[in-house]
Amino acid sequence: MGKVTGFLEIDRQVHKYQPASDRIRHFREFTLPMSDKEVEKQAARCMDCGIPYCHGPTGCPVHNQIPDWNDLVYNGDWDNAIRNLHSTNNFPEFTGRICPAPCEEACTLNLEDIPVAIKTIEQAIADKAYETGHIRPYPPEK
Incomplete structure (x- = not known):
């Protein structure tokens, strides 16, 4: 899973937000996306822990296979990451x-x-899936 020493070498980074002064002028997304490389680096922080509590009863309520898709993202396999994520979650x-x-x-x-x-x-996985066509909107018909 990920890079064995990733959590020791890489600091946690999350997406940034637009300033509030900009956000009050629109109703669009206000998180600033990270680059693919930055997200892959963050996925490398996932260590091969013996019991991944992140997707157990105390973690993800939909039981996402988090270590698995973190490893796929770390290795740049975004297509299989969204497939894995969709296996437990219809709306990531x-x-x-x-x-x-x-x-x-x-x-x-x-x-x-x-x-x-x-x-x-x-x-980031869901956003990338939109970019690549793995997630498509289906607007209602009139």
Whole structure:
């Protein structure tokens, strides 16, 4: 899973937000996306912990296979990352934005350090899937 020493070498980074003075002028997305390389680097922080609490009963309520898709993102396999994410979650484009991320609180790294940026990575997977056509909107017909 990820880079064995990734959590020791790479500091946690999450997406930034537009300044509030800009956000009050529109109703669009206000998070500033990270580059693919930055997200892949963050996914490298996921360590091969013995029991991944992030997707157990104390972690993700939809039981996303977080270590698996973190490893896929770390290796640049975004297509399989969205397939893996869709295997447990039909709407990662929503949950990656609105979920309070109990998985990050349950992350083994959270015991002594700062947890993996799971929510940011999930959001990036969904955004990348939109870019590549793996997620398509289906507007209602009249």
